[in-house]
Amino acid sequence: xxxxxxxxxxxxxxxxxxxxxxxxxxxxxxxxxxxxxxxxxxxxxxxxxxxxxxxxxxxxxxxxxxxxxxxxxxxxxxxxxxxxxxxxxxxxxxxxxxxxxxxxxxxxxxxxxxxxxxxxxxxxxxxxxxxxxxxxxxxxxxxxxxxxxxxxxxxxxxxxxxxxxxxxxxxxxxxxxxxxxxxxxxxxxxxxxxxxxxxxxxxxxxxxxxxxxxxxxxxxxxxxxxxxxxxxxxxxxxxxxxxxxxxxxxxxxxxxxxxxxxxxxxxxxx
Amino acid sequence: xxxxxxxxxxxxxxxxxxxxxxxxxxxxxxxxxxxxxxxxxxxxxxxxxxxxxxxxxxxxxxxxxxxxxxxxxxxxxxxxxxxxxxxxxxxxxxxxxxxxxxxxxxxxxxxxxxxxxxxxxxxxxxxxxxxxxxxxxxxxxxxxxxxxxxxxxxxxxxxxxxxxxxxxxxxxxxxxxxxxxxxxxxxxxxxxxxxxxxxxxxxxxxxxxxxxxxxxxxxxxxxxxxxxxxxxxxxxxxxxxxxxxxxxxxxxxxxxxxxxxxxxxxxxxx
Numbered sequence: 411x412x413x414x415x416x417x418x419x420x421x422x423x424x425x426x427x428x429x430x431x432x433x434x435x436x437x438x439x440x441x442x443x444x445x446x447x448x449x450x451x452x453x454x455x456x457x458x459x460x461x462x463x464x465x466x467x468x469x470x471x472x473x474x475x476x477x478x479x480x481x482x483x484x485x486x487x488x489x490x491x492x493x494x495x496x497x498x499x500x501x502x503x504x505x506x507x508x509x510x511x512x513x514x515x516x517x518x519x520x521x522x523x524x525x526x527x528x529x530x531x532x533x534x535x536x537x538x539x540x541x542x543x544x545x546x547x548x549x550x551x552x553x554x555x556x557x558x559x560x561x562x563x564x565x566x567x568x569x570x571x572x573x574x575x576x577x578x579x580x581x582x583x584x585x586x587x588x589x590x591x592x593x594x595x596x597x598x599x600x601x602x603x604x605x606x607x608x609x610x611x612x613x614x615x616x617x618x619x620x621x622x623x624x625x626x627x628x629x630x631x632x633x634x635x636x637x638x639x640x641x642x643x644x645x646x647x648x649x650x651x652x653x654x655x656x657x658x659x660x661x662x663x664x665x666x667x668x669x670x671x672x673x674x675x676x677x678x679x680x
Numbered sequence: 681x682x683x684x685x686x687x688x689x690x691x692x693x694x695x696x697x698x699x700x701x702x703x704x705x706x707x708x709x710x711x712x713x714x715x716x717x718x719x720x721x722x723x724x725x726x727x728x729x730x731x732x733x734x735x736x737x738x739x740x741x742x743x744x745x746x747x748x749x750x751x752x753x754x755x756x757x758x759x760x761x762x763x764x765x766x767x768x769x770x771x772x773x774x775x776x777x778x779x780x781x782x783x784x785x786x787x788x789x790x791x792x793x794x795x796x797x798x799x800x801x802x803x804x805x806x807x808x809x810x811x812x813x814x815x816x817x818x819x820x821x822x823x824x825x826x827x828x829x830x831x832x833x834x835x836x837x838x839x840x841x842x843x844x845x846x847x848x849x850x851x852x853x854x855x856x857x858x859x860x861x862x863x864x865x866x867x868x869x870x871x872x873x874x875x876x877x878x879x880x881x882x883x884x885x886x887x888x889x890x891x892x893x894x895x896x897x898x899x900x901x902x903x904x905x906x907x908x909x910x911x912x913x914x915x916x917x918x919x920x921x922x923x924x925x926x927x928x929x930x931x932x933x934x935x936x937x938x939x940x941x942x943x944x945x946x947x948x949x950x
Binding site: 421425427428429434439472478494499506509510516530543565623662663664666 | 683691692693694695697698699702703704706707708709715717718742744748750764766768769771772773775776779780782784785786800802803806807810813837838841842845890893932933934936937938941947
């Protein structure tokens with residue numbers, strides 16, 4: 411039976427979830443996770459404790475309680491539950507206060523910066539990615555920080571969006587399609603920005619699987635077409651010395667961070 | 681002078697960054713962060729330790745080292761640096777082994793699931809969000825988990841993309857524009873999906889600021905137009921009992937998690 415886990419925060423609980431997920435994924439067990447964000451009042455905190463205690467009674471097992479709570483008052487209420495506490499934030503704050511010689515000044519909602527200047531940069535990057543997706547226009551490549559290339563369905567759009575959303579990077583992307591394959595080359599708009607180009611490739615069998623889901627039993631999705639396209643594009647990457655990464659079996663996070671690591675573009679957390 | 685911080689991982693380092701950021705944002709200090717992902721070999725780990733030690737020599741201050749490293753061998757190398765260690769993963773793994781009565785089985789890259797079934801669901805959600813953005817088509821609302829409404833530039837697109845990318849939720853969005861304002865009502869395609877509707881609103885002054893950046897000194901961006909549109913749309917939300925949230929001064933994370941909390945849609949981490 412799956413072990414019950416609670417992720418609790420006085421904010422969005424994203425930090426608690428990301429971290430709890432990372433820790434629990436090291437264990438070969440099933441977990442049933444419930445996320446409770448915005449626990450901003452003592453009253454709500456008591457309701458949460460009641461839920462945790464009820465879970466203990468119902469299942470007979472103490473639930474795991476991962477919390478990332480800024481307010482000491484609310485944290486104290488949560489400590490009082492029958493669950494097994496794992497205090498993400500506080501475990502590290504006290505040692506850091508010693509090391510930095512400065513007291514923490516707990517302020518809720520500071521984790522995701524909404525200072526308008528940096529935030530607008532992020533929204534701008536998202537809109538840039540959307541407006542310059544899939545070779546819709548070739549006019550704005552001069553404004554790009556990065557331009558992703560690759561065959562249809564190899565992961566260009568999700569990677570562009572992730573990079574823009576998480577890191578505020580302006581990413582355009584450009585597809586190589588069936589008709590390009592006989593004489594595959596970079597259009598002038600891309601040649602002019604060669605230093606910004608980064609290629610994606612993919613295992614042809616995986617591409618075939620993905621394309622079958624989109625357009626079953628078409629030439630577009632045939633193994634032969636997938637193999638041809640991947641081979642031609644990889645040959646071009648090598649010939650033109652365009653760095654590239656294989657997206658097969660990689661999550662969007664892994665693809666995006668690999669690209670950043672290889673290009674040296676900066677990662678700014680928001 | 682800003683304190684040097686290193687985020688180190690044998691994976692994408694996203695967990696280390698998100699968590700380090702949350703912890704450090706509690707302190708009223710400037711930090712200069714460097715993220716080093718994919719430290720997958722002992723050799724690379726030694727190079728990182730050299731960088732950390734050099735930072736100590738250069739700045740005279742021990743850098744903070746936040747690491748989320750699965751491999752015990754690589755972790756041991758990193759422990760040997762002159763920096764101040766904060767071991768995100770291991771601090772919680774040992775107590776959990778006791779509580780769960782099970783040993784951790786450290787496997788790299790498990791944090792972001794790439795099991796094809798769940799992963800394809802996420803990519804599908806991203807493509808759904810893109811294809812059904814901004815009222816481009818009214819034909820697929822039956823497939824949506826959620827449909828966001830609101831005036832132009834109140835945050836519908838970034839919120840839709842974030843929800844699809846982070847949680848695999850299918851989100852369409854629909855804009856109310858200037859011409860709608862005289863007789864504002866829901867088109868039939870939206871009326872048919874009323875239970876899926878969720879509204880966004882925004883402070884008119886903030887909307888004005890955002891629109892000025894996009895199209896300066898136009899009627900679209902005038903305070904009067906912004907005020908009118910916001911008022912009309914909020915009146916409609918109230919009249920039709922459509923739940924809504926104010927996006928002013930909220931990050932995409934906060935908007936998205938607020939929507940999920942209010943609608944009760946499930947958050948599945950990937």
